[in-house]
Amino acid sequence: MKVLSTYILEKLKVSAKDTVMMTNEEFFNLLLEYTKAENTHGLITAKVHNEKDREMPLYLGNITKYINDSQISKIISESINKVLNEGIDFDPNTKTVSYNPSHEDNVDTSIENNPSMDGNIVSNVEVWSIFKRKKGLRGDGNPLIYALKGEGGWTFKSDDDRNAIEKQFELIAEKFAKMYPIGVTILMPSGNELNNHIAEIVLSQSKNAELIEGVICKITTQEVDKIVLDFNSKFREYYKDNFNEAYYELGRYLDEMDKQRNGYFSRHLVTNNQMRDILDFTLKTSDDRFAEFANKINGQDILIIDDTISRGQSIKEACQIMMDSYAPKSITVLTLLSKLY
Numbered sequence: 001m002k003v004l005s006t007y008i009l010e011k012l013k014v015s016a017k018d019t020v021m022m023t024n025e026e027f028f029n030l031l032l033e034y035t036k037a038e039n040t041h042g043l044i045t046a047k048v049h050n051e052k053d054r055e056m057p058l059y060l061g062n063i064t065k066y067i068n069d070s071q072i073s074k075i076i077s078e079s080i081n082k083v084l085n086e087g088i089d090f091d092p093n094t095k096t097v098s099y100n101p102s103h104e105d106n107v108d109t110s111i112e113n114n115p116s117m118d119g120n121i122v123s124n125v126e127v128w129s130i131f132k133r134k135k136g137l138r139g140d141g142n143p144l145i146y147a148l149k150g151e152g153g154w155t156f157k158s159d160d161d162r163n164a165i166e167k168q169f170e171l172i173a174e175k176f177a178k179m180y181p182i183g184v185t186i187l188m189p190s191g192n193e194l195n196n197h198i199a200e201i202v203l204s205q206s207k208n209a210e211l212i213e214g215v216i217c218k219i220t221t222q223e224v225d226k227i228v229l230d231f232n233s234k235f236r237e238y239y240k241d242n243f244n245e246a247y248y249e250l251g252r253y254l255d256e257m258d259k260q261r262n263g264y265f266s267r268h269l270v271t272n273n274q275m276r277d278i279l280d281f282t283l284k285t286s287d288d289r290f291a292e293f294a295n296k297i298n299g300q301d302i303l304i305i306d307d308t309i310s311r312g313q314s315i316k317e318a319c320q321i322m323m324d325s326y327a328p329k330s331i332t333v334l335t336l337l338s339k340l341y
Contacts (some may be wrong), residue, residue: 030088031163044313087134089167090143091157097147098157101165107144107337108132109168115176116338121312122319125331128180129309129338130172130198145308145337169336170201180303180332184296186215186317188265188306198336199305215293216304216318224265224279238278250275267314277313294326302328308337 053284087104092095104110121127131144144165146154156162185203203209204217219227228235228250239246253270258268270276306319319331 029072044220044257067260088144094157095143095153096155096157097143099168104134106134109165109172110133111168111171111175111196114172115334118309118339121309121339122316122331125333127309127312127318127333127336128176128314130169130176131337133337133339134341138243138245142308142337145194148336149194149213149307150195151192173202174205176202177332181301182206182209182303184300185209185211185303185305186322187211188304188314190307194307194308194336195305198307198334202334203301203307210296212293212296215297216321219265220263221257221265222263225251225254235278246275274311297322298327299329301330304331304333306333306335309339311334312339 081199085099087102087109088097088107089100090106099109104113110112114132115128115130116132118127118129119125133142140174143154146152146155147162156165182203182205185199187199192270199211203211207252227233228247230236235246237251248268249272253272253275254265257264257266260266265279267276270279281327302322304315306315306318313335315335319333322328322331
C-alpha cells in the first residue's frame, strides 16, 4: 500500500511542498461524518482547540498524528469523489436521466469544474455555461435538456435525481453570481419554460437583477413563409431553379413547428443544416417597446440566458441584434449546457 503522503499527493495532483486546500476544521468535520457513517469509534484523538487553528491550512505532515494510512486513504478518496466526480447517466432504453456522483461523463455537473467560459463563440462576448456537456459512452448531454423540458419522452429516473441536479445548478449559479455582477437580464425566446426556470435560479442570486422579456422575439411560421416567398428573398436567391423543391421541404418543417411550437419558428426543428443556415432571419427585435428597452439596456452590462449551445448560431444572432439595435456596455451569455467537449 502507498504511504499516506504519496497517496494524497497523487490524488490531489500537488507537490510535496503544496498545501492541501482544506482547513483543520473542515478536515475534522469530515472525519466526524465518517466515524458516524462507519461507526469507527476512537478514530478521532484530537480536535481543533482554538479559533486560530480553525482557519490554518492543513499540511500533509500533520495528518498522520491522528489516523492511519488506510483510514485516511478512504476518507480522502470519498471526499475527492464528492467534489470532483459528478456526472449524469442516460438510459436510452427507458429514456431516463439520473445523477451519478462517481464520474463526469456526459455532463460534468461538478462545482469544481463549473461554470465554464468560452470566448470563441461570439467576438467580444463571454459565453458561460453552468454545466459542461461532454462526449460520453452514450450520447452528448442533450437528454438532460430533454428531461428538463419534458421533450422526446425523456424523464428523470427519480425525484431525487432531479433534485440532486437542481442542487448542483443552484450552487454553480451562486458561484457565477460572485464572479459576474448580474443586472439587466434578457431571455432567449423559447417555446418551453426552461429558460424562465434558469433565469429564476440565476436571478435569485443577485439583489440588483432585472429581467426584461420580449426584447428578442422569434418570428412566426407565417412570417417565415412570407419572407421566403418574397421575390427578393435570400431563400429564392440561394435555391434558384430548385426553389419549389426547397420551399415544399421548408413547409414540412413549418407544419411541425405549428404543432410543437404553437406557430413560432424554431431553428432546431429544421433538420436540414444547409437550409437552417439560409434562414438567417429567425430573430427580430420587438419594435413596439424599443424606446423602453433602450432606456434599460443602453450603457449597461447585459446578461443573455439560453438553455444550451449547439452550433451557437442562435446566440450569435441574439448578440448581433442587441449590438445592432442597442448600445449595451457589454454582453455576456449564460447557458445551462456548454457546447460539446
